[in-house]
Amino acid sequence: MGSSIGATIRHLREERGWSQARLAREVCRAAGVIGEPVGRQEISRWETGKRTPREWLPFLAAALGIPVGALKEPRELAGPPLPTLADFLPAEDLLKPLSGRTGRRIGMDAVDELQQRVHGLRLADDVLAGGDLIRPALRDLRRAVKLHRESTYTSEVGRQLLRQIGELAQIAGWIASDAGQHTEAERIYRLGISAARQAEDHTLAGNLAGSLAYQLSNTGREMEGLTLAQAAFRDSQAEAPPKARALYLDRVAWAHTKVGGAENGQQAMRALGEAGQALSEDSEGTESPAYLYWVDAGELRVMESRVYTELHRPLRAVPLLREVLSAYDATHTREMALYLSWLAVALADANEPEEAAAVAERVISLGACTPSERVAERVRVILSRLREYVDVPEVAALLTEHQAA
Known part of the structure; x- marks a missing residue:
C-alpha cells in the first residue's frame, strides 16, 4: 500500500x-x-x-x-514519466576506464592534488572571467579524465576521483559558458553529471544539472532549461543539505522566469520563497560541500531582484539591487558588472533613463576589461532596452558612443 x-x-x-x-x-x-x-x-x-x-x-x-x-486508491498516473537526470547523460561514457590499463597506480594523494586544483580554479573564477580561465580549466579537466581512465586505483580512490572530476566539470563548464563556448560547456556539464552519478554524489549531480539548466535558460532553450532544473531538484533534494536545495530552487525560479507568462511568474516567486525557507534551515552545525561557499542570503536576494527585473517590476527590483550592490566586493568585477546591468534595465523600466544611462556606462567600463560573454550579452541587452529613450540626451550620447556594441 x-x-x-x-x-x-x-x-x-x-x-x-x-x-x-x-x-x-x-x-x-x-x-x-x-x-x-x-x-x-x-x-x-x-x-x-x-x-x-x-x-x-x-x-x-x-x-x-x-x-x-x-x-x-491506487492510480495510474496520466502522461509520460517525469524526466530524471539519467535522461541528460552523454550518449557515450567518456569516463569508462580503458581495458588493459598500463598507467601508474595512484592513491588519495592524487585525489587531494586534484581537489586543490579545483579549489584554486574556483577561487580564480571569483576575480577573473571565462576568457582568462578557459585554457587552464580545459587542460585540467582533460588531465583528470585521462588520469581516471588510464591509472589503476582502489574502488574508494576511484569514487573520490570521479567526485573531483564532477566538481572540476562544474567550474570548467561555468568558465566555458562565461567564455561564450556554450556547446563545449554543455558537453562538460553532461560529463560532470555522469561522473557525479557514478560517484553516487547526488548533491553534486544536482548542482551540475542546475548549472546546465541555467545556461539553457539563458541561451534560447528555456523549456529545456525548466525541465532540467526541475529534474535536478526532484532527483537530488532528498539527500541535499539546505544550501544545495536553496540553489536548486533558485535555478527553478530563474527557469520559470525565462519561460515567461503569468503562471510561470507565480511559480518563480513560489520557488524563491521555498529557496529562502530552505536556506533558513541551514545552521552552524550543518555540513555543506565546499563548492557551495557562495550560496547565502545575499545571493538569493540577487536572484530575487533579477526575477523582479525580468517580470518588469522595477519598484521591487531597484531597492533590492541597490542593497546588494552597496555591500558587494568590488574586486569581483564580472559579478559587479552583471548586477549593475540588471539595475540599469530596472531603472529603464522605472522610467529613469538618465540614471539608467549612468549605470550602463559603468557596466560598459567594467566589461571593457572583463573577457566575459555574459557581460557582453548584458551590455547588448541594456543598449537595446535604452533605445526607447533615444530622445534623452544622456541616452543618446551613450548609444552614439557605444553603438558598435
Whole structure:
C-alpha cells in the first residue's frame, strides 16, 4: 500500500508546484501542531514507500485538499514519466576506464592534488572571467579524465576521483559558458553529471544539472532549461543539505522566469520563497560541500531582484539591487558588472533613463576589461532596452558612443 500512496502523494504535490518542505509545513499546519514533527525527509520517505503516513493521513489529505480515501486508491498516473537526470547523460561514457590499463597506480594523494586544483580554479573564477580561465580549466579537466581512465586505483580512490572530476566539470563548464563556448560547456556539464552519478554524489549531480539548466535558460532553450532544473531538484533534494536545495530552487525560479507568462511568474516567486525557507534551515552545525561557499542570503536576494527585473517590476527590483550592490566586493568585477546591468534595465523600466544611462556606462567600463560573454550579452541587452529613450540626451550620447556594441 505504501508505494501506491507514495506515488499519489508525489503526483499531487508536484501538481501543486510544492516542494517536499512546503508539503511538510502544510501537513503540520493542518494538524495544528507546533514545530515540525513532519519534515521534508519524512515526506520523502512517504513518497518512496519507505514509510506509510498512517496517523498523518487525515492531515495529509486536508493539506492536499482531497478526501482521505483518495490517497488510498491506487492510480495510474496520466502522461509520460517525469524526466530524471539519467535522461541528460552523454550518449557515450567518456569516463569508462580503458581495458588493459598500463598507467601508474595512484592513491588519495592524487585525489587531494586534484581537489586543490579545483579549489584554486574556483577561487580564480571569483576575480577573473571565462576568457582568462578557459585554457587552464580545459587542460585540467582533460588531465583528470585521462588520469581516471588510464591509472589503476582502489574502488574508494576511484569514487573520490570521479567526485573531483564532477566538481572540476562544474567550474570548467561555468568558465566555458562565461567564455561564450556554450556547446563545449554543455558537453562538460553532461560529463560532470555522469561522473557525479557514478560517484553516487547526488548533491553534486544536482548542482551540475542546475548549472546546465541555467545556461539553457539563458541561451534560447528555456523549456529545456525548466525541465532540467526541475529534474535536478526532484532527483537530488532528498539527500541535499539546505544550501544545495536553496540553489536548486533558485535555478527553478530563474527557469520559470525565462519561460515567461503569468503562471510561470507565480511559480518563480513560489520557488524563491521555498529557496529562502530552505536556506533558513541551514545552521552552524550543518555540513555543506565546499563548492557551495557562495550560496547565502545575499545571493538569493540577487536572484530575487533579477526575477523582479525580468517580470518588469522595477519598484521591487531597484531597492533590492541597490542593497546588494552597496555591500558587494568590488574586486569581483564580472559579478559587479552583471548586477549593475540588471539595475540599469530596472531603472529603464522605472522610467529613469538618465540614471539608467549612468549605470550602463559603468557596466560598459567594467566589461571593457572583463573577457566575459555574459557581460557582453548584458551590455547588448541594456543598449537595446535604452533605445526607447533615444530622445534623452544622456541616452543618446551613450548609444552614439557605444553603438558598435
